[in-house]
Amino acid sequence: MNNNNEIKKQVVILFAGDSGDGIQLTGTQFTNTAALLGNDISTFPNFPAEIRAPQGTLAGVSGFQLHFGSVEIYTPGDVADVLVVMNAAALKANIKQLREGGIIIVNSDGFDAKNLKLAKYPNDVNPLKDGSLSKYKVYEIDVTKLTRSCLEGSGMGTKESDRSKNMFVLGYIYWMYNRKLDATIEFIKEQFKKSPTLLDANIKVLKAGYHFGDTTETPMNRYEVKAAEMPKGTYRNIMGNQATALGLVAASSKADLTLFYATYPITPASDILHELSKHKNFGVKTFQAEDEIAAITAAIGASFGGSLGVTASSGPGIALKGEAIGLALMLELPLVIVNVQRGGPSTGLPTKTEQADLLQALYGRNGEAPVAVIAASTPSDCFNTVYEACRIAVEHMTPVFFLSDGYIANGAEPWLFPSENELKKIEVHFAENKLKDGEKFLPYKRNEKLVREWAIPGRNGLEHRVGGIEKENETGNISYDPDNHEFMVKMREAKIQKIADYIPEQKFDQGNEKGKLLIIGWGSTYGSIKTAVKESIEEGLEVSHIHIKYLNPLPKNIGSIIKNFEKILIPEMNNGQLIKVLRDKFLVDAIAYNKIKGMPFTAAEIKNKIVEVLQ
Amino acid sequence: MELNTTTKLTAKDFITDQDVRWCPGCGDYSILKQVQTVMPELGLKREEIVFISGIGCSSRFPYYMETYGMHSIHGRATAVASGLKATRPDLSVWIVTGDGDALSIGGNHLIHLLRRNFDVNILLFNNEIYGLTKGQYSPTSPIGKVAKSTPMGSIDHPFNPLALCLGAGATFVARSMDRDPVHLREMLKRSNNHKGTALLEIYQNCNVFNDGAFEVFTEKASKKQEAIFVEQNKPLLFGENNSKGIKLEGLKPVIVNMDEGGISANDLWIHDEKDATKANILSRFFDDVKKENHLPRPFGVFYSEDRYCYEDVLQQQVNDAIAAKGKGNLNDLLKGKNTWEVK
Numbered sequence: 001m002n003n004n005n006e007i008k009k010q011v012v013i014l015f016a017g018d019s020g021d022g023i024q025l026t027g028t029q030f031t032n033t034a035a036l037l038g039n040d041i042s043t044f045p046n047f048p049a050e051i052r053a054p055q056g057t058l059a060g061v062s063g064f065q066l067h068f069g070s071v072e073i074y075t076p077g078d079v080a081d082v083l084v085v086m087n088a089a090a091l092k093a094n095i096k097q098l099r100e101g102g103i104i105i106v107n108s109d110g111f112d113a114k115n116l117k118l119a120k121y122p123n124d125v126n127p128l129k130d131g132s133l134s135k136y137k138v139y140e141i142d143v144t145k146l147t148r149s150c151l152e153g154s155g156m157g158t159k160e161s162d163r164s165k166n167m168f169v170l171g172y173i174y175w176m177y178n179r180k181l182d183a184t185i186e187f188i189k190e191q192f193k194k195s196p197t198l199l200d201a202n203i204k205v206l207k208a209g210y211h212f213g214d215t216t217e218t219p220m221n222r223y224e225v226k227a228a229e230m231p232k233g234t235y236r237n238i239m240g241n242q243a244t245a246l247g248l249v250a251a252s253s254k255a256d257l258t259l260f261y262a263t264y265p266i267t268p269a270s271d272i273l274h275e276l277s278k279h280k281n282f283g284v285k286t287f288q289a290e291d292e293i294a295a296i297t298a299a300i301g302a303s304f305g306g307s308l309g310v311t312a313s314s315g316p317g318i319a320l321k322g323e324a325i326g327l328a329l330m331l332e333l334p335l336v337i338v339n340v341q342r343g344g345p346s347t348g349l350p351t352k353t354e355q356a357d358l359l360q361a362l363y364g365r366n367g368e369a370p371v372a373v374i375a376a377s378t379p380s381d382c383f384n385t386v387y388e389a390c391r392i393a394v395e396h397m398t399p400v401f402f403l404s405d406g407y408i409a410n411g412a413e414p415w416l417f418p419s420e421n422e423l424k425k426i427e428v429h430f431a432e433n434k435l436k437d438g439e440k441f442l443p444y445k446r447n448e449k450l451v452r453e454w455a456i457p458g459r460n461g462l463e464h465r466v467g468g469i470e471k472e473n474e475t476g477n478i479s480y481d482p483d484n485h486e487f488m489v490k491m492r493e494a495k496i497q498k499i500a501d502y503i504p505e506q507k508f509d510q511g512n513e514k515g516k517l518l519i520i521g522w523g524s525t526y527g528s529i530k531t532a533v534k535e536s537i538e539e540g541l542e543v544s545h546i547h548i549k550y551l552n553p554l555p556k557n558i559g560s561i562i563k564n565f566e567k568i569l570i571p572e573m574n575n576g577q578l579i580k581v582l583r584d585k586f587l588v589d590a591i592a593y594n595k596i597k598g599m600p601f602t603a604a605e606i607k608n609k610i611v612e613v614l615q
Numbered sequence: 616m617e618l619n620t621t622t623k624l625t626a627k628d629f630i631t632d633q634d635v636r637w638c639p640g641c642g643d644y645s646i647l648k649q650v651q652t653v654m655p656e657l658g659l660k661r662e663e664i665v666f667i668s669g670i671g672c673s674s675r676f677p678y679y680m681e682t683y684g685m686h687s688i689h690g691r692a693t694a695v696a697s698g699l700k701a702t703r704p705d706l707s708v709w710i711v712t713g714d715g716d717a718l719s720i721g722g723n724h725l726i727h728l729l730r731r732n733f734d735v736n737i738l739l740f741n742n743e744i745y746g747l748t749k750g751q752y753s754p755t756s757p758i759g760k761v762a763k764s765t766p767m768g769s770i771d772h773p774f775n776p777l778a779l780c781l782g783a784g785a786t787f788v789a790r791s792m793d794r795d796p797v798h799l800r801e802m803l804k805r806s807n808n809h810k811g812t813a814l815l816e817i818y819q820n821c822n823v824f825n826d827g828a829f830e831v832f833t834e835k836a837s838k839k840q841e842a843i844f845v846e847q848n849k850p851l852l853f854g855e856n857n858s859k860g861i862k863l864e865g866l867k868p869v870i871v872n873m874d875e876g877g878i879s880a881n882d883l884w885i886h887d888e889k890d891a892t893k894a895n896i897l898s899r900f901f902d903d904v905k906k907e908n909h910l911p912r913p914f915g916v917f918y919s920e921d922r923y924c925y926e927d928v929l930q931q932q933v934n935d936a937i938a939a940k941g942k943g944n945l946n947d948l949l950k951g952k953n954t955w956e957v958k
Contacts, residue, residue, distance in 0.1 A: 036955050183953065232958060236951045246948060253945050260702050280936035282943030285701060285929055289694070290727040297691040297724075298698030301667070304685060305703035327688050420945040440632075457683040457699075457706050460662045465631075465677050467686025477633060478678065 005178065008223050010069025012077030013173065016094045017086030017110075018055055019048055019062040022166035027064025028412075029170055029184045035237035035414050036183055038227030039068040042527060043412045044076035044600070049267070049350040056110075056118035061093040070226040074527035076411065078602035083136075084169055086110050086143070088119035091127060103137045105172070107165065109144035139220060141212070143168050150208040151201055164205040171209020178224050181206060231416060238415040240379035240408040241268070244312075244338060245275035247383040249282050251390030252308045255426035260302035262287040262295040263312045267350045268406040269340040272312055292320035296337070300324060303333040304466075306430060306456035308390060312338035314406075315357050316347060319364070325399050326365045327468045329492065332444070332452050334393035334400075337371075338386065341405040343598045352598025353407035355523045356574035361401040362552055362581065368489045370496040372396070373552040375403040377526035380415035382408060385549060388503075391426045396499050397451045403551075405573075407600050408524045431455035433462055443476040449502070450495040497553045506555035511537060511544025517614055518565035520590070522548045522578055525571055525601055532606035543610055548578070559586050569593055569613055571606055624655040631681045637672060642793035642819035646740065647679055649796050653803045654682075657707070664707045665699065667692045669716040672747050673740040673819070676711040690721025693728040693737070697925075700733045704926045707807070708735040714755040715745050718774050722754075726783035731925040732811045738803075739816045741776060744825035757903065762824075776816050777917060778898040781891075786811040786920040788894065790913065792818040794833035798844065798914065805916055811924055831904050832912050841904060845897070845915035850883035853911050860884075861910070868896060868910060886915075894918035 013030070017023045024045055031043050046063040053060030067077035079099040085091040087110030098104065111128050127133055128140060147168045151161040167188075174181055185203055192199035213220065238246075252259035261276050261284065263269070277286045285307075289295035292313055299309035313321065318339050328335040341357045343349025361373045372392050376385035382404055389402040431453035435441060443464040444452050455462040464476060472479035473487060509526075510533050511518075521529045526547050533545040546561060548554065562568060562582070568590035570579045576592040583590060593609050595601050629651040637643045654664070664682035668674035670689035677684030683706075687695045692710045700708050717725050717739050728735070744762065745751040752762040752769040755776060759768040777788050787809040791802040799817065806813035818829040831837045843853040843861070851861035852873070860883040862871045871878050887893055894917045902909035937943075 032953060036953055038955055038957060227957070230957045234950070234954050234956055236954045238951075249943070249948060250945055253943070258702055260698060262698060279943060279948065280933045281940045282945075282948070283933055283937075285933065287698070287701060287929075289697075290723055293691060294694035294697070294724050294727065297687065297694040298701070300687075301685075301695035301698030301700075302702040304695070305699045305706065307702040309698065323688055324691065331685070417949045417951075419949070457665050457703065458662055460660070463662055463681055463683050465680075465684035465686065467677070467684075468688050469686065 005222050005224050008225050009071050010067065010073065011082065011223065011225055012065065012067045012080045013082040013084065014063060014065045014080035014094055014097055015084045016061055016063045016090035019053055019060045020055060021086045023062045023064050026166045026170045027066055029187060030173060031066055031412050032237055033179050033183045034068040037179065039070065039225055040073040040228035040230060041068045041413055042073045042076045044407065045410045047351055056087055056089055056115050058089045058093050058119060061090050063094060068225060070228045072228065074530045075603055078604045084173065088115045088121060092119045098136060100135050104133060106138060106140045107143040108140040109142050146208065146212065147205055150205050154201055156197065156201060164202050167202050167205040168209035171206040172213050175210045175213030176220065176222055178222055181210060233416045235414045235416055237412055238380050239410060239412045240382045240404055241271040242275050243380050243382035244386045244404060245272045247386035248276065248310055248390065249279050249284060250423060251387045251426060253282060254423050255308060255394055255428050257308040257428060259284045259310065260287065260299060260307040261310045262289050262298040264289050264292045264295050264317060266314050266317050268342055268409045269312045269314050269338065272338065292317040293324060296321040296324040299335060300328050300333060303335055308334065308394065310336040310338065314340050314342045315344045318357065318360060322365050325371065326367065326369050328399040329369055329371055330468050331466045332397045334397055336389045336393050336400050336402055338402045340409045341403060349598045351406065353405045353524065353600060354573050354598060355405055356577065358551065358577040361403060368493065370493050371399045371401055372496055372499055373401040373403065374550050375523040376408060377523060377547055379408045379411045379413045391424060392499060395427055396449060397454060398496065403523060405524050431459065431462055433459060435461055442474045444471060445474045450491065450498050500553040500556050503550050503555060505557045506546055506548065506561060509545045509547050510534060514564040515544055516542040517567045517569060517610065519543065519545045519569045520548065521571060522551060525573060528601040528603045528606050529571060531603035532610060535607055536610050541610060541614055562586050562588050567591065567613055569609065571601060573600065624661060626651040626655060628661060629654050629681050631679055633678050635679050636675065638823050640822040643673060643740065645793045645796060646817055646819060647676065649799045649803060653800050657807050659707050663705065666709045666711060667696045668711040669721055671713040671716045673711055673713040674716060690716055691724060693721055693724040696735050697728055697733055700735055701926050701929055704930065710735060710737045712737065712739055714741045714743060714753045718754045718776060729780055729812050729814065730784040732786050732922050733926055734810055734924045736806045736813045737815065739776065739814065740819040741816055742819045742821040742825055743828045744821050746821050746824055750824035775898065775901045780814045781895055781898055781918060785814050786922045787813040788918045789916040790816045792829060792833050792914065793820060809919060811922055841911055843911040843913050845886045845913050847886060847888055850880040850885055866896060870908065870910065888916050888919040891918065
């Protein structure tokens with residue numbers, strides 16, 4: 001027995017195994033337990049598109065990276081300190097993610113001849129035996145065997161028993177990091193409340209994994225990662241898609257509107273639907289439509305009737321919604337369009353992340369078709385950002401794009417959640433009949449925000465018709481008049497630009513407001529840029545960082561910020577999209593830094609680029 | 616100014632200030648007239664009525680109705696209406712669509728609306744041609760139709776719209792025609808009275824691109840021979856002086872001559888809108904009128920079934936969730952199950 005408790009400031013663990021091994025669940029459980037202990041956290045699940053890719057193959061490897069610490073954590077970590085692998089394929093696919101000297105915990109049963117072959121190791125090569133892992137500390141545990149013997153006499157077959165392997169590993173890692181089992185035991189009780197056999201089995205195996213740490217003769221160290229110093233308050237753990245769902249419920253609740261969420265299942269957006277469908281007691285109505293087009297047009301129908309219409313998808317689905325977005329902006333009705341971006345084009349990389357739909361959101365429609373666009377930067381920021389999307393949609397009677405992506409949608413972090421009364425007010429005004437005798441209702445008459453009234457069916461005297469055909473100013477009647485068309489096109493653009501008067505000015509995330517280098521980011525690159533810039537500033541480099549949430553319209557001070565820097569660097573997980581927009585608007589000779597690998601930037605990549613640009 | 620709702624509305628109250636822009640002689644004029652005439656008789660307030668359309672000649676309809684209205688995009692009126700009805704069950708929602716809009720570009724939404732059975736009315740103007748795009752064949756055009764895009768004749772097998780709708784699980788299916796105002800008004804009322812999706816196909820003449828497509832059914836000289844008007848609990852009779860009838864031999868409909876001896880009305884097929892099997896057979900009365908011994912084309916209510924409406928059960932689930940968990944508390948939701956304190 002060995003009880004050397006070593007204190008660590010931060011640790012990155014990468015769990016990897018077959019997609020049927022329960023890796024995502026293992027990772028999520030460790031995350032929740034770490035969060036409850038007060039660690040700062042960031043996670044990154046990485047799994048294949050196939051639900052059950054052939055077992056044991058490289059294509060079927062599922063990973064969950066977890067970065068936790070007693071210091072502030074902004075990313076899931078560039079390299080792992082600990083790699084947990086359930087089979088040979090998981091090792092092969094992830095070994096390059098492990099730092100030199102790192103720990104590998106191996107399920108030795110996953111390295112038999114069959115698994116080695118499936119992982120495409122050459123004949124007679126076993127990485128556990130050929131010395132190729134000598135740079136690392138390897139701990140072999142026959143998890144399969146130990147799990148089976150733990151469940152002997154439980155009446156469960158080997159196939160069933162093997163499903164609990166992940167619990168053994170989780171128990172062992174809990175021991176390694178001095179964690180309590182309580183939260184996971186509670187989870188198991190909830191999860192298997194209908195099946196006492198599985199409930200008992202999973203708790204038994206979880207405990208067995210923990211006790212294995214205590215009793216085994218392996219000279220394994222134990223580690224301690226203390227609570228992080230974070231702003232005071234009550235925290236919870238939250239994933240991006242979950243935060244998006246809560247943000248929508250909160251906005252509808254604050255605005256006192258029915259939330260109508262119409263969508264068609266698509267990776268990685270579906271979890272928002274799953275979450276929302278649990279909250280019908282908030283009056284939420286979810287609608288799983290027959291296709292993407294039906295989803296958005298049903299949401300438009302709901303908005304026409306005075307509900308908060310929301311639709312969500314990922315890139316390919318958004319492409320299908322294009323025509324209807326144009327309709328919504330012609331109708332000038334509130335509509336929130338959630339795009340949880342993934343690798344494209346076409347079907348692209350369904351389970352991998354990318355931020356390549358910015359130009360699609362800004363311009364991807366026929367005609368002059370401006371809409372508001374805003375983007376979230378972290379999992380918990382999805383809450384604030386989608387809430388803001390709802391506010392803008394309702395107060396400015398316009399479709400609003402809310403951009404998230406697979407990285408933050410599935411990633412998790414601690415969240416200093418707000419209370420209801422801290423949330424910004426959302427003003428809703430339905431048109432009332434104040435017409436004088438003989439006066440006609442003018443559906444397209446605008447207020448000082450250039451916004452028309454929301455006149456919902458059921459109100460006597462306000463009967464009116466709207467449609468996708470160009471309409472006459474104020475009356476909304478069909479008009480093919482050339483001057484009217486030009487006027488209306490410019491009016492719709494002016495209306496969107498007017499939103500800039502009702503959003504905050506751009507603030508600096510870090511650095512001085514003047515200097516050598518400004519990094520401009522948007523969306524989920526936030527954590528990597530923040531970490532890299534923090535390190536750079538600590539090392540005396542002159543670098544600043546702004547992260548743009550409001551992408552259309554842009555905050556009014558972006559142009560003046562840009563002028564105060566010698567160089568501008570724009571890192572994006574695409575082939576250069578925000579850079580096109582900023583070049584167009586401000587004629588700035590910015591430097592693009594692009595990564596299009598379906599994987600987020602590491603902080604080190606950004607840091608190296610900063611050093612290179614400043615040389 | 617609020618309209619005095621105690622005064623009874625008239626057809627005039629449903630006419631807008633917009634010029635009607637269909638071609639002179641178009642069958643749509645008659646349909647518009649009948650809809651405006653029927654509206655005051657439905658016991659609805661004008662502000663509770665919404666007309667939603669897609670794209671096509673018929674889809675200009677909402678602009679001519681002094682109610683709430685939306686002229687949406689091609690094929691999607693059914694989906695827009697679904698979202699509206701899901702959130703506003705209190706409204707009377709009418710969808711105006713054509714054979715291209717409903718059966719071609721919007722085919723998917725039509726079948727899904729029918730199976731969900733939202734309580735809305737669909738007026739499907741079928742003219743067997745694309746009018747607004749100036750004369751291409753449509754999904755209901757007969758094989759061999761010579762049109763702008765088919766100079767050698769169409770090779771598309773046409774849809775049988777009512778059979779399609781019954782197949783999709785429609786709870787109310789009826790057919791009428793622009794040239795029979797009395798029958799059309801009756802069918803509009805029946806559609807409105809049905810709780811659930813009412814699908815009313817209206818044969819409509821496009822006098823510019825497909826003139827006379829339905830004239831054998833609508834014109835005096837042939838109407839009695841070619842059209843059969845079905846009524847609940849009445850035998851299927853047609854022809855001059857009801858000289859012909861339809862008899863069911865097993866599942867096979869057979870035309871019988873009432874003038875010949877040995878047959879009485881009691882031997883005939885008695886129409887029953889509640890009978891799904893009969894409705895399916897009736898929907899297959901779809902022969903080419905040039906075929907010898909073809910069956911007459913039925914008009915009237917083919918089928919009417921009581922089934923729950925999507926919007927009601929959707930609301931019921933909300934009510935059940937509130938009953939089970941209490942009305943949502945936002946602070947509790949934001950807090951979640953597991954929290955920790957940083958002091």
